[in-house]
Amino acid sequence: MIQKLSSAPFYLRAAQATERFRRHALLGYAIAVGAAIAAFALRLALVDTLPDGFPYLTFFPAVILTTFFCGVGPGTVCAGLCGALAWYFFMPASGYQNAFAIGFYAIIVAVDITLIHLMHEAARHLRQERAVSERLYENQRVLFQELQHRVANNIQFIAGLLMMQKRQALADPSRATAILSEAQTRLETISRVHRMLHDPGRMDLDIGPYLQTICNDVLESSGARQVACVVDFAPAQLDLTRLTALSLLVVELVTNALKHAFGPDEAGTITVSLRPLDEARYALTIADDGKGLAPGADPSKGDSLGLRICEGLAAQLHGKLTTSSGRGTTVRLDFPKQVPA
Numbered sequence: 001m002i003q004k005l006s007s008a009p010f011y012l013r014a015a016q017a018t019e020r021f022r023r024h025a026l027l028g029y030a031i032a033v034g035a036a037i038a039a040f041a042l043r044l045a046l047v048d049t050l051p052d053g054f055p056y057l058t059f060f061p062a063v064i065l066t067t068f069f070c071g072v073g074p075g076t077v078c079a080g081l082c083g084a085l086a087w088y089f090f091m092p093a094s095g096y097q098n099a100f101a102i103g104f105y106a107i108i109v110a111v112d113i114t115l116i117h118l119m120h121e122a123a124r125h126l127r128q129e130r131a132v133s134e135r136l137y138e139n140q141r142v143l144f145q146e147l148q149h150r151v152a153n154n155i156q157f158i159a160g161l162l163m164m165q166k167r168q169a170l171a172d173p174s175r176a177t178a179i180l181s182e183a184q185t186r187l188e189t190i191s192r193v194h195r196m197l198h199d200p201g202r203m204d205l206d207i208g209p210y211l212q213t214i215c216n217d218v219l220e221s222s223g224a225r226q227v228a229c230v231v232d233f234a235p236a237q238l239d240l241t242r243l244t245a246l247s248l249l250v251v252e253l254v255t256n257a258l259k260h261a262f263g264p265d266e267a268g269t270i271t272v273s274l275r276p277l278d279e280a281r282y283a284l285t286i287a288d289d290g291k292g293l294a295p296g297a298d299p300s301k302g303d304s305l306g307l308r309i310c311e312g313l314a315a316q317l318h319g320k321l322t323t324s325s326g327r328g329t330t331v332r333l334d335f336p337k338q339v340p341a
Contacts, residue, residue, distance in 0.1 A: 018069045018120075028070030029077055035062040036081035043090060055090035056082070056105050063109050067116045075116070079109040160312070161186060164305050182305075185221075192217060193247045207243070207274070208233035211250055215272060218254050226267040227258060233274045236282060242317055242339070246284065249313040253286040253331050256306050261290025261329060277334060284319075284333040293325035 021028055039062035043055075050057060059082035067075025083105055091098050165183040169176040193214065208231055215229035238246065254270055262268045273285045310331075314321045319335025 021069045022071045022120075025073065028066075028074035031070050032066045032074035032078035033081065035066045036078050036085065038062065039082055040085045040089070043086070047090070055086040055101065059083070059086055060108070060112070064112050064116065067113050068120075071120075072113055072117050075113045079113065083109070158187065158190070161309065164308060168305060186309075189218075189251050190248065193244065193251065207236055207238065211247065211272060214247055214251060215254055215270070218251055218258070222255070222258050224258050224262070226265055227262055227270060228268075229254060229270045229272065231272045233272075234276060236274055236276075237337070239339075245313045245316040249284070249310060249317070249333065250286065252306055252310050252313070256310075257286065257288040257290065257329065261288040261292075263291075266290075276337070280338075281334055281336055284335070285330060286332075287328060287330040289328040292328050293323075 021031065036059075039058045043050075043058040046058065062082055063075060063079045066078040083102065086105070087098070087102060091101065162183060165179050169179045172179075211233065212229070212231040215231060219227060219229055250272055254272065257270050261270075268288060268290050270286065270288045273283075273287075275283050275285075277283045310321060314333055314335070317333065317335040318340055319333045322332050322334075324330045324332075
């Protein structure tokens, strides 16, 4: 089960909250000067309270807070100002003890600034990794929902297909075996189409070569050795759901052409073409050079299972099927490039 990532830890949120100060250099340096002055004023107020030997007591917090909120540059400026103020106002006359105290102060503030900088860098890397994880989670969630949607659509399509085959079998029980074989063939075709579409090795394959492979597969499985299939596709952008419907429609129409357009061992050509009609629509054309339709025949008024399947797939693409006959038969689908809102 996909679970959403928990909220960021407190130290990440605290480090992120300082970004506003760290992004504005002038504001950071102004804060550094103000922090040094405030620490100096506090040290003056405590001059009679603190014993000698604590010249930097109020300056260390100023350096640490400035570095944490404003960054290395302002922290270094604050450290320098605080060190100079402490040395000039709160340290006795010069000597090796003063030099030792200043050196000790320099080491302490350098370590503090370095550690705070490293902490901020670690927090930044953690935020970046967390953002990547959040994006991966969102992608996983979307893909999971899309997978559920596709599985539901596929099951619904298969259920409808089996229902139509069942009605055929009830209308003509003597053809029950043939009808079941036909249903098996269609389900195997659906399975092959989905395997090809979801094959990671084919993710960057153009639509033209992909459909050429599908058409060749249909020709091979039908045993039509004398029929050739030519695919002519312009570059097209189709999401996976619509490409699936388009693939199944092409398979159904090519299979129908093989059944009705050519006699046994008769040679012929089936042409599958996809071209843009305009900026908003595509035209898919499946044409054969076979014997064509009988005079006066109107396929749109037929009641064949293949026709109903084609009409259902065309509806999924929000398109309209038209059939014409001359030297052979041509089926054309006009459909929008984008799914209507």
